[in-house]
Amino acid sequence: MYQEVITAVSMLIACLSAAASFIALRRARKQVAGMAEALADIRNGNGNRRILAGPHEITAPLAYEINDVVRSYEDRLLAVRRTEEMNKRLMTSLSHDVRTPLTTLIGYLDAAHKRIVTEKECQDYVETARRKAYDLKEYIDVLFDWFKLNSDEFTMQIEEVELSEVTRNILIDWIPVFEEQQIEYAASIPDGPVRAALDSDAYTRILNNLIQNAVTHSRADRIEIAFTQQDGDIKIRIQDNGIGIKEEDLPQIFERLYKCDKGRSEKGSGLGLSIVRQLTEKMGGSITAQSRPGEGVAFMIRFPCPKEEGGKLKL
């Protein structure tokens, strides 16, 4: 009697566990089939597809691992696609930017060539065309710089430089321009030497670009340049009192091709500030901008002071 009960119970347990494992197997099989279907979709290029699993299911660790792998590849693919998209936009925008001044230039030369205007006008036209050709060359130079900066062949020559002296020399070259355009200027640069480890060409380009930017686009009549060294940092602040940049435009101004609202003059490649930022960052520095419309823009560049080692700067 006792034995019969044990037999019956053990048979019942055996049946139950068989049923349970059958159900579990069916469920797992269904999940595997679902995973196979999702993987086929991923293979066909849908990198956004995920395999879903409840946290306690048998297949969960496998599904989560696959999702991780797929996602990391998808992120990389997306980055590539975005760069491609950007380059396509860049190309379209560049061809427009080159076409308009070039067509105009041809317009002047054609008119002069066909003698459809007076002798005096003809001379003016040639002069205008010459000026436009130079503008175009300048634009193409900037473009070339930008492409070079974004390719692998770009290298910097980081050397020990006496930065206050370099800065002073850059500003001296700008004084005639400030005077010609009736822009007041104020510069504060420390008298003593400030040693830094930078590429002086790149540094010169950064400052020139920022000052040029203020002169051409801001409609300012006052520019202040302040050079300070504190807390192990070298800081250069370039402030104008021009029309400023709108708050919503500020985060994008260092992006390539970003041109602020049409009020800030159409001239310019839209690459200048992007070049400035790239050069600054390649030398370990950073650049920020602050502005309020109507109150001008302040660009702040910061370079870390290099550490000294036995009287020489660590480059």
Added chain:
Amino acid sequence: MSKYIIETKNLTKQYGAAKSVADLSIHVKRGRIYGLLGRNGAGKTTTMKMLLGLTDPTAGEIRIFGKPLHGNEKNLLPRIGSLIEAPGFYPNLTGTENLRIFATLRGVPGRHAIKDALDLVGLPYRDKKLFSQYSLGMKQRLAIALAVMHDPELLILDEPINGLDPIGIAEVRAFIRSLCEERGKTILISSHILSEIALLADDIGIIDHGALLEEESLAELEKKSSRHIRFTVSDTAQAARILEVGFNGPRYTVQDDRRLQIHDPDLPVGRIVSAFVKNGLEVSEACICEESLEDYFKRVTGGEGIA
């Protein structure tokens, strides 16, 4: 892979005699944000409900991920994240506990899915606060977290910025943009606020009284509504010279050998045309385009505008 993530053909929903959605054919492209714009009661929510299988269409066809929705709901719906009206959260549980229930029921793509989703919307993980104590904005955030927790390919969000404060709105906007741009998700959002859609969407469908009035990319719409004068002339080089010499050099772009645009519609078109002709140019087209996006919407919705 099909080009459209969502495609509807003559989708119609009829309540009694009234058609809430009539012959709607929309096309949502992969990896883009599609904004469904319309006034309250235009049929946006009904459309979204049909796309999610929450209500059956009276007529018409819905294809999602290239497959008909009807009959494939079980396969297709888990790949969508949605925010439509308020999800059923338990008031006596915390946000994390609520999400955990959904995670077990629906499955998630990773071990840290709940924490990731809460991080994305800026809610604390394993916080003690009960759902019933949440503010309206926090409830909305939790609903968005639920919508993205399973890392879906497609998000359908009905008025996602409802109940959020201005900072929250900016955050959600940035978050939706980054989902699309950095993660390649396809997103369908609805709104009755034109400026919101203009800031966010790549493609726009304008819906009014249940019917689709226009479906166009934002770039195309902006081009349509930008203020400019368009010319088609026989020689753009001479046209450019004449503009510079005779009209003070307005801002213009040369499109190709025959087309040119002036970005200042206030210039005297008549005088420009006659100057062109006097200089021996043929002018085959001169057209002033100065309609703002707002005016444009007013026109396509039949003068009523969209508040």
